[in-house]
Amino acid sequence: MEKRIINPWKWQDQRSYVQAVEVKNVESTLYISGQTAINADGLSSAEDMKSQLLDALRNLEQVVTQAGYRCGDIVRLNIYTTSTAELWPHFPVFQDWIAKHGIKQALTLLEVKSLFETLKVELEATLVK
Numbered sequence: 001m002e003k004r005i006i007n008p009w010k011w012q013d014q015r016s017y018v019q020a021v022e023v024k025n026v027e028s029t030l031y032i033s034g035q036t037a038i039n040a041d042g043l044s045s046a047e048d049m050k051s052q053l054l055d056a057l058r059n060l061e062q063v064v065t066q067a068g069y070r071c072g073d074i075v076r077l078n079i080y081t082t083s084t085a086e087l088w089p090h091f092p093v094f095q096d097w098i099a100k101h102g103i104k105q106a107l108t109l110l111e112v113k114s115l116f117e118t119l120k121v122e123l124e125a126t127l128v129k
Helices: 011-015 048-065 085-101
Strands: 002-006 021-024 027-037 074-081 104-109 121-128
Touching: 027 048, 027 074, 048 085, 074 085, 104 121
Parallel strands: 074 104
Antiparallel strands: 002 021, 027 121, 074 121
């Protein structure tokens, strides 16, 4: 697999994403449903945004690993949140996770009216290898 990062500018580097990722000679592609702060028993978290973000990242990582991929294989990541204002102070948690795994992904951050039950953040990913 070959990946090419397209960044016409530098400002996105501080926000931990890239403008585009071209992928060639792909062995396989994995599309992951939105991962949230739902525990192994299927219970939605009622915790604060930071706790829910950490749980969603752990759940995403678990699905990635169980599928036989690495987090570094993420090429597209969508973040849905019920409050960008509430998420933004905790964005360094996300950025640290991205840096830890060496991820260079196209990213979309969307504020939505609501998520399932008491959830505040959801992460949807596409991976290639």
